Amino acid sequence: MPDLNRQWLLKRRPTGAVTRDDFDYVTSAIPEPGEGELLVRNLVISCDPTQRGWIAGDTYLPAVKIGEVVRSFAAGRVVASKNARYKEGDLVQGLFGWQDYVIAAHGREAAPGPVAPGVPLETAMSLLGMTGLTAYFGLFDIGKPQPGETVLVSGAAGATGSVVGQLAKLHGCRTIGIAGGPAKCKMLVDELGFDAAIDYKSERIGARLKELAPKGVDVFFDNVGGEALDAALARLAMKGRIVLCGGISQYDGDRSGGGPANYLNLVVKRGRMEGFLILDYLKRAPEGVAFLAERLLAGKLKDRIDLKHGLENAPETLQRLFAGQNDGKQLLRIAE
């Protein structure tokens, strides 16, 4: 056990792509838990597109302040507890940040929460964690797909998208994924069971959608925005639903290009575009975890994890998301 706490602090707000220079890498003393608090050793850090927003400014959470530890989901092990509900050795997760050690307490941002039991910590942080729950509640609660309908997913080879597509297919929907490059597209069809995939790097999304979804798109689960969103709006089926999960194409750099030019097709098609955040569903997490775990254990869902190692590599690992380099859920293991 090291005697210092390595931490990544926010140095400045990124204006374009996130770089290592946006952060300071420092060490400090390992903190002591006070009454009711836990000391947690972080083990696996989750990399999520929404982190780009957290360091840029206020969103659904207050912005990370300059000089504060970079916010992230993470899972770790309790190494000291002054709270009767937790004992040393318990696995917990929360907004623990880019650091080796964190003081966690209920009612704080770094509040401890349960980790899905009996599975590798990586799985608990991916399919059976926020990622899988985002896919599950976003698709079913907001998108409300019916069997036989056509479901389109952007960022389909990414963490959330790959789960959404699999869930839609299991639900009896025709499922089309948008991803970058032939390898990802092949994987979607061959390994995850998508009916078709569109390579946005070499194909025109709109033209391909016309071929692949001649009756239109009933549900579009959007992680990306930009061309994908405009194309889906243009090809929306009557009463189509667009689930806004994120817009990773919009996070880096300025947004002077404007939003979806085809938004008025929501009138023509009596469509709905709706945003959601998984934070609103935490009370229903057990329902989602049970649903996902049953299918994982039955071999019907695959959990795709892109695992890197070493806290010192945190900035570069986060960058992978925005460069489209991650192959499934991006995680960073910082201790065994």
Next chain:
Amino acid sequence: MPDLNRQWLLKRRPTGAVTRDDFDYVTSAIPEPGEGELLVRNLVISCDPTQRGWIAGDTYLPAVKIGEVVRSFAAGRVVASKNARYKEGDLVQGLFGWQDYVIAAHGREAAPGPVAPGVPLETAMSLLGMTGLTAYFGLFDIGKPQPGETVLVSGAAGATGSVVGQLAKLHGCRTIGIAGGPAKCKMLVDELGFDAAIDYKSERIGARLKELAPKGVDVFFDNVGGEALDAALARLAMKGRIVLCGGISQYDGDRSGGGPANYLNLVVKRGRMEGFLILDYLKRAPEGVAFLAERLLAGKLKDRIDLKHGLENAPETLQRLFAGQNDGKQLLRIAE
């Protein structure tokens, strides 16, 4: 009774603002109704922003073809009937177009429908017609405002917007209108009972909204798009709803400026943006007409009509909508 049928035909698809040169003004013989058909003398023509879309291309209805009569809602009197359900003298309405006479029959675009009885034809074509119904169903069915919530309306001095604002106020909502110029803004507050008005021609909508709706906008009924929509997205309250009725700022000219840049705030605020068309509510029209008529007769709702005269002035009367010149519902009376 004239012995010729004056008609406005579509000559070319407008690329920018609608002009008289986009149409041909012709005369033809008055047609004879066939079995099951009616001959209707048009009396009052409705001018609606959606007509811009109908002549530009396919939307929720097939585009008006080059050489066809310009499509519009209108009301008229049956002058010859070969259908047992209608007799000479009955008042009917439908997509009767820019012409003196039309052959109407069930199952056709120019299908006859009932006119609200016992009120002036202008009222039947405005508050108690498509306009009032659009406001009623759009606000209550899609927007679902709760008493005490803040409702924002764009195009608030226009036909639909002025009804939406009055209905929201009657429902117990704080009601803010966006309109062009001090006269319209004064009218909204002094005559229609809006709590506040924003003059988009001289004020920054976003800055004013921050003052007028410090807790955010719960329901935005959008007829306009552009800056109004982006400002409302930026100031959306948690679980806010945007009712997309139209986007008149987007109809004329190109839309290279893109759509609403702030659309991702729908994620942050778990918001919903939904389009609708009154055509889907025609079966529920009696419910809406009853609701509106009761309040009109009780003096709680005002019907604001901007009446012009003469079929020969049809293009210029339609233009008024896009120049923001209409003061309430724009109608064109072509015969008494």
